[in-house]
Amino acid sequence: MIAFLWKGIMRDRSRSLFPILIVTTGVMLTVFIHAYIHGAITMLIQTTAHFNTGHVRVMTKAYAKEADQIPNDLALLGTDTLLSSLRKQFPELAWTPRIRFGGLLDVPDDRGETRAQSPVFGFAADMLNGNSPEWNVLNIKNSVVRGAAPSKRGDILIADDLAAKLHVAPGETVTLIVSTMNGSMSVKNFTVSGTVRFGISAMDRGTIIADLADIQSAMDMENGSGEILGFFRDDVYHAEQANDMSIMFNAQHEHSASEFAPVMGTLRTQSGMADYLDLIDAYSGIIIGIFVVAMSIVLWNTGLTGSLRRYGEIGVRIAIGEEKGHVYRSMLVESVFTGFIGSAFGTLLGLAIAYYVQEHGINIGDMMKNSSILMSNVIRARITPFTFVIGFLPGLLATLLGTAVSGIGIFKRETAQLFKELET
Amino acid sequence: METSDSIIIQTEKLEKIYPLGPAEIKALDNVTLSIAKGEFLGLVGPSGSGKTTLLNIIGSLDAPSSGSAAVLGRRIELLTHKESSRLRNEHIGFIFQTFNLLPVYTVYENVEFPLLLQGIPSAQRRTMVMQALEWVGLAERASSKPAQLSGGQSQRVAIARAIVKRPEIVLADEPTANLDAANSHNIMKTMVDLNKELKTTFIFATHDEKVISYLNRKITLFDGRIEKDEITGTAR
Structure with a gap:
């Protein structure tokens, strides 16, 4: 049958x-x-995690309240100590300090006069340290279109579309004009080591990436950073684990009255991400x-x-x-x-x-x-x-x-x- | 109700009533009859006279509203669905007006189907199927599909399917309605031969004169009642 x-x-x-x-x-x-x-x-x-919030992010309490405005005057100081403490307490995450900033990029001509100029949004990342998680997080090597990744102090990467707009090529000198964390103006020259394309329209329009130490120097933020980002090593956001860590971390600092005490936020709780x-x-x-x-x-x-x-x-x-x-x-x-x-x-x-x-x-x-x-x-x-x-x-x-x-x-x-x- | 050895179908004061809105239609009214093994009989009468209803009850496709019907010693009105299926599967063959062969299966497989339901072993099935096809003269078309057959050939396959399990009773509802005169006569002759050879009881529901001319007993129904029950001679 x-x-x-x-x-x-x-x-x-x-x-x-x-x-x-x-x-x-x-x-x-x-x-x-x-x-x-x-x-x-x-x-x-x-x-969002890679370019903005990390899987978790440590900031000062004051910075956290206005994080969207990137208030570097409220940045963390004594970053090295906090960083090693975080690495010890939460070894399952890769930790890296980062400064986000806004500024003006000026391209001089042969006589030192302005040839082109554009407002830019910048990342200061720990790029000269070979073990830095930033190489993977920002996918720097694969994002380079022309030239090379920064290899020494004073090198800078700029978005390929921005480079085209400003007619800047790798090897040329550009000047970054930024506000220091104390509110004064700072001018610093960089050499364009390469151009990058992240494949993210919002970033490819006008982003620059510089080494953390250079920007700390330019912005008077010695041993400081706007934020310290933590990334799970498998690069997958584990909401529950991140939440547990932030509760544990924040409990240690909740009694501090200082508005510069560190506070940890998770990807979910930051910037209305939840x-x-x-x-x-x-x-x-x-x-x-x-x-x-x-x-x-x-x-x-x-x-x-x-x-x-x-x-x-x-x-x-x-x-x-x-x-x-x-x-x-x-x-x-x-x-x-x-x-x-x-x-x-x-x-x-x-x-x-x-x-x-x-x-x-x-x-x-x-x-x-x-x-x-x-x-x-x-x-x-x-x-x-x-x-x-x-x-x-x-x-x-x-x-x-x-x-x-x-x-x-x-x-x-x-x-x-x-x-x-x-x-x- | 008692049945003698030769009586295989007996009805007693059979009634079948169908509800039609608030009214009722009496499709069968006080039908009492006996049918002996090996008869070649027809239920004749105009449309609505109750032919198909009586055929349904004998074939255990329907149950009477009152009265009783015994087929091969089984009381139709008392059978469960499973018992009705078993009765049809083992003892009754059906021939339909429109042949109703299964189109995706070959002639052989169509005829084989009732034997599969009975769980008959393969070798025995093959013998029985080929014999049934030889009876109807279609052994050489065993591997054909129904679509490749003429109307007459299709009805022969349907007859082979009905008789392959050697049922005691074959019920045929207007078996020649879709056939021309020549094919109708051929089909009827085939069934007469099978009736004689296998002693199978054939019961037709028909108003086709060509079929009537082959019957040896004609039961005329009118408005659900038996109007006449006459012996018309021996089947040719």
């Missing part, structure tokens, strides 16, 4: 090939869309949920139409003497077969496409031209263990459910009507 049913499935494309194609397509789209949305969210979190992440989570959940439900309805409908199309065949089988329960079970087995094959193929195809997009990404740079969001122009999918089941289970269960519901008609079918029904 199994062989008989198998032949029927194999020969009748509308019982095998077409349902499998529909299930495959639905599952493939679900798997890919889930991986892509998850990848986009992960990338947004990662970019609301932002919750919103993204909610929307992505809704999008994926709607998609899974829509796919389930389509597959359910496939199961329904498949069963209805075989109304005549089922009638003959019942009339000949096959028990209704046996007919029903055989239909369920068929739907499990098509659902399983379709879901497996769909998951494989979806994973294959997701893997390709994970490796190569999709460039949405044109859409991000004027964006101020710290988000990569190249969105990559991200495959997680959940990606393997997000399409498979709905694909299998929806097909089975559709057949199960439509098959109830078998039990309600009046055998007395079979002769009449089978005459039409």
Whole structure:
């Protein structure tokens, strides 16, 4: 009997090939869309962590209150001591000091007169230390377009688009005009060691990266930094662990009345990221949920139409003497077969496409031209263990459910009507 | 109700009532009859006379509203769905007006299907299927698909499917309605031969004169009642 049913499935494309194609397509789209949305969210979190908040960030209490304005006059001092204390207390994180600043970049001509000028946003990062996590966090080596990464004091990297705008090439001298932490003006010359492109429109428009020591010197911040960032070593944000650490750290300093006492914030709690992440989570959940439900309805409908199309065949089988329960079970087995094959193929195809997009990404740079969001122009999918089941289970269960519901008609079918029904 | 050895179907004061909104339609009214093994009989009458309803009850596809119907010693009104299925599977063959062959299966597989339900071993199935196809003259078309057959050939396959399990009873509802005259006669001759060779009881629901001319007993129904029950001669 199994062989008989198998032949029927194999020969009748509308019982095998077409349902499998529909299930495959639905599952493939679900798997890919889930991986892509998850990848986009992960990338947004990662970019925000890398260029803004870290996974955790230590600042002074006063700085933390106005962190969005980068108040370097409220920066941490005695950074080395605090840094070694953090490294000792939380060795599971890589710690690095950073100064963010705004300034004016001036490009002089041969006579020392201004040839071009532009406001810039800068990072001062610990780049001359070979063990610094900044090399990976800022992905400096891979981001260099022309020239080379800084190798000595006085070197600076500038965004490639900015370099093009200012007509500056590696090797040329530029002048940075900044405000010191005490409020006076400071002027310092740098040599452009290279140009960089981060693939983030908001940064590629006008960012410079200098060595921490140079900026500390320029801004009168000896042994100081605006913030100390902590990054989990697997570069994945672990919300619960980060929260526990911040509670523990802040408890040690909560009794200090000084507004310059350090305080630790997590990625979630800084810059309104909690609301932002919750919103993204909610929307992505809704999008994926709607998609899974829509796919389930389509597959359910496939199961329904498949069963209805075989109304005549089922009638003959019942009339000949096959028990209704046996007919029903055989239909369920068929739907499990098509659902399983379709879901497996769909998951494989979806994973294959997701893997390709994970490796190569999709460039949405044109859409991000004027964006101020710290988000990569190249969105990559991200495959997680959940990606393997997000399409498979709905694909299998929806097909089975559709057949199960439509098959109830078998039990309600009046055998007395079979002769009449089978005459039409 | 008692049945003698030769009586395989017996109905007693059979009634079948269908609700139609607030009203009721009496499809069968006080039908009492006996059918012996090996008969070749027809239920004839105009549309709505109760032919198909009576055929349904004999075939355990429906149950009477009152009265009783015994088929091969089993009381139809008392059977569960499973018992009805078993009765149809093991003892009753069906022939439909529109053949109703399973289109994705070959002629051989269509005929084999009732035997699969009975769990008959493969080798024995093969013998039985080929024999049934030889009876209807289609052994050489065993590997054809229904779409490759003419109407007459399709109905022959349907007959082979009905008789392959050697049922005591074959029920045929307007078996020639979709066939031309020549094919109708050929089909009827085939069934007459099988009736004689296998002693299978054939019961037709029909108003086709070509079929009626082959019957050896004609039961005329009108408004659900037996109007006439006459022996018309021996099947040709």
